[in-house]
Amino acid sequence: MRLRTLSTLSAMLLVAASAAQAQMATPAPTQGQQAPAATAPRRPASPRGLVATQVAGAWAVVKEGEAPRYQNGKWIEIAYGRPILRGRVNIFGSGADYGKTLSDDSPIWRAGANQTTRLMTEAPLAFGDKVVPPGEYSVFVELKPAEWTLIISKQPAQEKYDANEKVAVWGSYNYDRKYDVARIAMKIETTPISLDQFTIAFVNMTQQGGTLALWWDTQRATCDFKVAQ
Numbered sequence: 001m002r003l004r005t006l007s008t009l010s011a012m013l014l015v016a017a018s019a020a021q022a023q024m025a026t027p028a029p030t031q032g033q034q035a036p037a038a039t040a041p042r043r044p045a046s047p048r049g050l051v052a053t054q055v056a057g058a059w060a061v062v063k064e065g066e067a068p069r070y071q072n073g074k075w076i077e078i079a080y081g082r083p084i085l086r087g088r089v090n091i092f093g094s095g096a097d098y099g100k101t102l103s104d105d106s107p108i109w110r111a112g113a114n115q116t117t118r119l120m121t122e123a124p125l126a127f128g129d130k131v132v133p134p135g136e137y138s139v140f141v142e143l144k145p146a147e148w149t150l151i152i153s154k155q156p157a158q159e160k161y162d163a164n165e166k167v168a169v170w171g172s173y174n175y176d177r178k179y180d181v182a183r184i185a186m187k188i189e190t191t192p193i194s195l196d197q198f199t200i201a202f203v204n205m206t207q208q209g210g211t212l213a214l215w216w217d218t219q220r221a222t223c224d225f226k227v228a229q
Helices: 002-025
Strands: 048-055 058-060 069-071 074-081 117-121 125-127 130-132 135-144 147-153 180-206 209-227
Touching (some): 048 209, 135 180
Antiparallel strands (some): 058 069, 125 209, 147 180
16 A cells, blocks of 8 residues: 555646746746747638529518518529739739739639639529529639629539649639630729729629629629519
């Protein structure tokens, strides 16, 4: 019994000594200094974002005495990388170099950063006379001065970059026009203010449709769509 007690006491003394050494190795901050902060996880330079809306539904009283509930709506979602200006100006360039900085020598822009921008829709969408059936798609933009073309494509996309992959896209690398479902002319306008982080949004929405907007720096591109029958 005495031997067990001595062993326990020795272990406690070793733990206390280790703690004291650690405290001596990391001196307390003096006045005016801050204690070392825990290492924060590294944030991506272009965080992934998601924009979503619901269409084709209706508000209805399901149970008497309760507030109306939204029913039978169809989801539309776009997942995309959101680059930030970080002090850059004229991000789209001009003249013959328009769009080249963003596309990295690819013929089209990934409409964001890093992974391919992806569209998921539960409703058929009509962009003018072009109908996009329910499903999942890759999204690109062909950039020309005052002339943006939104491209909705059936081409599959890579979750992680694989240089040996020759069919599925990463960003806009491997883009092949034969997969295009719709190419849609967009209206371009120059805004009086600069938007720091690239943003995709659904605006002026009704349950029958609305407008898809892409905005970065002072360039905003839009195209209207409706829920197809």
